[in-house]
Amino acid sequence: MAKVKSLADLRRMKEELQSKMDLREKSNDPESLVQIKVAMATCGIASGAKEVMEFLIEETAKRGIKTIVTQTGCMGYCYAEPTIEVKVPGKEPIVFGDVDIKKADQIVEKYIKNGELVDGIIPVNYKTLD
Ligand code: FES
Numbered sequence: 001m002a003k004v005k006s007l008a009d010l011r012r013m014k015e016e017l018q019s020k021m022d023l024r025e026k027s028n029d030p031e032s033l034v035q036i037k038v039a040m041a042t043c044g045i046a047s048g049a050k051e052v053m054e055f056l057i058e059e060t061a062k063r064g065i066k067t068i069v070t071q072t073g074c075m076g077y078c079y080a081e082p083t084i085e086v087k088v089p090g091k092e093p094i095v096f097g098d099v100d101i102k103k104a105d106q107i108v109e110k111y112i113k114n115g116e117l118v119d120g121i122i123p124v125n126y127k128t129l130d
Contacts (some may be wrong), residue, residue, distance in 0.1 A: 034060070034067040034112055035087040039079035047081035052104050056084070057109055067112075077122055088112060095122040 004010050005016025038044070038053040053069060060067040064113040077083045086107060096107055097120050110116040 022067060030068055031107055032066075034065055034089070035086040035093075036067060036069045037061075037072040037084075038069065039073070039077070039083045040071040041077045041081075043074075043078045044081045044083065048100060049082035052082045052084065052099050052101065055104050056108070059105070059114075063087070063108065065108070065112060068074065083122065086111065088115075095124070096120045097122045115121050120124075125129075 002009070002013070004013065036056055040049050040053070040055065043085055049071075053071060056067075057069045060069065071087070073097065075083055076084070077095070080116050082099045083095055083097045084099050084104070084107070085093050085095045088111075094102065094111075096118065099107070099120065103118070103120060106118050111118050
C-alpha cells in the first residue's frame, strides 16, 4: 500500500477507493447500465485502446452516464483496432471499429446518449450460445 505523504495523496486514495466501491455497487445489476468492453489484445493496445478506455471511463463519469467499462481480449478484428463493444440496456450489443478519442466521443454523445447510429459499426459475424 502506498504511503500517504500529503493531503493530495489522501484525496487521490479516497477517489480511487470510491470508484472501486461504485463499480462494485454497479456490478450487482449490470444489465441496467451501459456496458462497454474495450478489446485489449496486443493489436488493440498497439493501436491506442488503452487511451480510448481511459477516455471512456473518465468521460462517461463526467457526463453522468452510468457505465461499466471493462477490457476484454481478442475480438478477432485486428484490422479495425481499437474496437469496442457497446451494450445499451434493452438493445443488442454493437461493435465499433477504428475507435480513436474523436470516435469514442461521438459514440458517447450520439449513440449512448441519443440513440443515433455512428459510422464504424462492424457487422456481427457470430452468435453466442444461450
Ligand atoms: S490478435 Fe488482433 S484481434 Fe485478435
